[in-house]
Amino acid sequence: MPLLQRLSLRLRIFLFFALIALGSSALVIIDLYLALQRIGFDALPHLVLFGGLTCFGILFLTGWVWQKFDVNVANPIEMIVKDVRSLVHAGAGQGLDQETGKYLGFLNPAIREISEALVEARNETDRQIAVAVNNANKQKRRLESVLKDLSQGVLICNLDHKILLYNHRALEILHVSGDLGLGRSLFSVVSAAPFHHALERLTRRFSEGRHKRHKEGLGQLVICATADGRHTLQGRMSLLLNEQETSATGFMITFDNVTRQLAENVERDRLLHNALVNLRDPAANLQATAEMLTGDFHLDSQTRQALEKMIAREASALAKRITALDDTAHAMLANAWPMSDVYSSSLFNSVLRRNSAESLKITCEFIGEPIWLHCDSVTIVELVEFVLRKVAETTGLKAFQLQATETGRKVYIDLHWHGDEVPSVAQINSWLDEPLDRDLGEITGRDVLDRHKTDFWCTRVPQGTIHLRLPLAPARDHHTDEAREETQILPERLEFYDFDLMERTNLGSLEDTPLRELDFVVFDTETTGLDPSGGDEIISIAGVRIVNGRILSGEFFDQYVYPGRTIPPATTKIHHITDAMVANAPRIDAVLPKFQSFASDAVLVAHNAAFDMKFLSLKEESTGIKFTNPVLDTVLLAAHLQGQNASLTLDALAEQFGIEILPDMRHTALGDTMATAEVFLRLVDLLEASGITTLRQAVEAENKIAAIRRQQARY
Template identity: 45%
Template sequence: MERWSLRFRIFLFFALIVAGILAVLLGAGLYVARGGAEDLADRLALAGLVSCFVLAGLVTWVWLKFDDHVARPLERLGAELSAAVHAGAEVPAEDARARYLGLIAPALREASQELAAARRDVEARVNAATLEAERQKGRLEAVLRDLEQGVVISTLDHRILLYNRFARSLLESANGASCGLGRPLTDLFVAQPLRHALERLTRRFASRRHETHRDGLAAPFISATVSGHESVRGRMSLVLDPEGVRPIGYVVTFDRVTDELAAGIWRDRLLQDVTRDMRQRVAALSMAAEVLLRRSAATGEAESGDLAGLRETVAEETRVLGERLDRLDQVAGDLLSGAWPMTEVFSTTLLDCIAARRSEGRTLTFESGGDTLWLSCDSASVVELADRIVNRIAVETGTRHFRLVMNRRASGASLDILHEGAPMSVALLEAWLDEALDDSLGAMTGHDVLSRHKTEMWPDRDEAGTARVRLPLALAPGREEPAPRQAPLSPLAERPEFYDFDLFARPAPASMGEAPLRTLSFVVFDTETTGLEPSRGDELVSIAGVRIVNGRVLRSEAFDTLIDPGRPIPAASTRVHGITQEMVAGAQAAGEVLPLFHRFVGDSVLVAHNAAFDMTFLTRNRKASGVAFDQPVLDTVLLAGHLFGAGESLTLDALAERFGIVIPQEARHTALGDALATAEVLLKLFGLLEARGVVTLDQAIEVSNRQVSLRRRQKGY
């Protein structure tokens, strides 16, 4: 029977229906014919009723056989073929339910094998073609890996695309935040210096001044880690697209200068204290000498010529000491300001950055004018200081319009902030300068900015009588004339150890729900517990997660830790996950671990296999941990149920076997091992979901919700 063709089998099903109908009709006719005329109507009614039931039963039986022999095997083979095409799975060599389909099952197996062979051939060709490139890349990676300087590549919205070991060790050790692909660099660095440097470079590129600028598409900056524990001095370089027509990201290289800056500040304060003390003592000695000389003149103890000589000597020595103290003051200022990058800034760029800053969100209008100059300053802090003064004037006077004017002066340049109304008082301006500037710039006041630039700021009126606040700035040496034309910088060519340049081309979605699944960042996680009943007091003993960025499982960016459950671990649970009471002794409690895991997750999508179970433990510890895991959640069980149906086995082992994913025995039922396996399953499901029209996160959540509703209805039957 198994050798019959599929067409013959389908013919037999319909032939069986016809034969059954004929047999029923024949039986009904014989039954009616045997009776007499007096009960003909009753016999016809009975024969018709019985015939209907028999025919309905016959059709139902034929349909069940057709479904079992043809429809369901075809549906299963279709799912297996789709998995082979989109996820690389192979059609099983034998399937009992497909034995009645004739040549279809063998043909599909042959097609699957040919497809797998073609893929292996293509993969071999690609591997052969890229082997030499990988060798070269490996050499570059080794150089950058051992480089004692931090290197980070980021998108224009400050998402990390690359980092080396030095950057990771410095930023993570200083801040405790996670340095990972797709993560915001501004979670690690103080934000405003980065944003300001990027704005300067993009304006320089837009105006094509980078072609003549000495630094091209690069600019130095000084920043600090968000925690404030480390200070860094770096250089930002803009990265252009292959055609060189638009910026697509930037490269940051930096060194740790925490001790250097601390020592500079300490030296500056020490020198300032010494000079202040010496000035007071010199003044006291000068006054004491003058008093003694006057007494000597009054009592006649010395000749007038001797007194004149002594006065001249005291005056000369006081003048010399004053000059030397002035020189010491200048050296102290140079020591501090020398640690900060006084870069060359085009005055037009500086004024535009001030007008665009709008840190407090007020509706202000600006006019810019004056001389076009090259300045030497820390433009990031100058912009913050000018922005703060503008906002304080707006609050104090109610004015919303300002003029920013750059003037050339004999001793350098001056930035004038002109506004309506009367000039601010010196006392009020001093109070504003004592305020801390924006937190994104670190703990810095306006007086700190002025001290670093060895300048001051004061209110007055200009020649036309308009109120203003003036800030003198230094001119850039040697930049009176345009610099020789330079060739544009070429994009960075190195690809070090942690990278994913494909993220450059990834557009930012309007919302996470509308984003294609493959473009999102995921954290696939798993937990191990003391038991399976959280409502009866079971607790976490382990949690692990691994990140997926741009369709890649980042095994180097994993979270894996044991947790002290605060209660004994049953022997039955230990036999499953292998975690004993001794192993969790001294480990942190869930309330301490979950905030760290929450920081690791960030704004990624959470994924788990049977996510409802794992999320229950995260939710139960919300009060103890102080964090809420309100990120979107996907469940690989529900997604696989949408693809393969609830009748298939959807365990992690079954799905891994279906997709050819090998779970090492020692890793099975460990949080990290299961998280890695689930991550690989999720990537396989992406292709199948796309083939079914499930492309975005919202669509994936929608089909998951339908699976939840279906399972609830099934439980009610």
């Protein structure tokens, strides 16, 4: 590109007027010199005076005309160019008012008409696209609904092990090991070796054509551990093929957490082994003693007595061991039955709804505070409702109370009523031997009690109240308010997927990768002040991922940070973060490793990135966390596209691109992050239109603007 074409329009116009002024002055000087030759040097002082005045007048008049031309023509033209480029490539533009372009004649109205026509055409195209994809959206929603309700985790990855799809169950299972997200490596949350091995076997099976006759086809059992080694997963990997079924494009994994199941299997094997060991010796002793007593041995009475005592002792010990083994086996059988934590109020409401469908109308009051317990809620509801109905039929009463209390290692479900008649043990046992409900098959109340390793008993309490008590196990997980605060609740969000990632080739060097193929983490920090070197600290950090040109609003990082110092009131007025809000937040040395994991190998993006990166770099020594990611700055990119004189604040860029920032989100780390992400995507469109398509070119453009700013700072 010639040098002149690389200059801005306003600079080229200035050079044009400067050439006119200098050329005119030069002609005046030449004419004066020729006149001096004809009239002699006596007139030199007069010629110099009037010639100087003439040159000054030419320069002044030319400068004045240039200034008016720059303000009323060149600058509006540049504004039109910026607005048209934003409209064409970023889908937003403000246009010029009539006053700004009043000296441009029909150019400004023509641009307005073109812009309106383009907007109208885009709106019409959007409407047509919306109609065309309506059916596809319906299918997508059905897919999301199916994936969300699956009891197993589902992942789809490309051959580079980048995640293309995951469902909510996968998020629940794998969130304990790390952050799951589109475009991120599968091996950030699970161990790599089993998947490398399975993928190698499946790929070889497919390339050799053996999958057509193999009993598992393109599937393979996979057992692996989570990245932290705390959980064991079992699932199935299936190879995915392209439309022509000529090559593999990725793989799908369905899996579940089998940690507890494996532990129970180990315990069951240990129980069987211990049973054989513990029963072998007593059985051998009993057999040997019995042989001595029944054989042809001449035993005196004292020896016979000792042997008989030995038989009694060994038989008693054997009975105790068998009872202990039976209890253990019974407990394992109960644990194998599908049970879960349930809130007592939910359990009681189910009993009430179940009873309301019966012809026998009973009122039941819930008393006491609701608590958590562990049981098979289906059969317990049936059992409690069944017994409640039996008591009502026997006593003729209609009013009852249900209460759940926790004492020691048990939770008691108590059925209360006022009366004189107390059901006998035999009567209760007869009820428990009856089938509960035909929908449950032939399951009796006794079966339900056996599964829960418990029993009913009835007793009279003071004030003439009778209660029927059912002991159950307490909740396995902690459901206190304190535990809820400590437990990280997974966000309720739609299933995410992006199959365009399947078509990506190996990105190789990031510098030469197209911007649209890169993964970005846009982030922002809120701090105690503006002087990181002077002791100011981060108090909030947020980030959001951009994958395949799409903001993944469900995959965000948002964390308060305890700064170890007070927050100045003047700073609080800006971001509204108080000392109380960060008092219980983790310190920066606990937050930065999590944020680094969230950013992983993505390109970092920030508005005025030097400020945020300075805070991060100052923590390298104390935290051991160093960010080596490439960094892009939306301020520098916007300056390259729109010039140094344009307003480059986040508010100004958002207004230019038609991006709405909610007032309560402005100057919050997450709110500014989301706005910056929207601005960045618009800038990527404009960068591509200006010929900047790779990360290397974007960084070079930033460096040029940064160099100009440093040069300007000297003056």
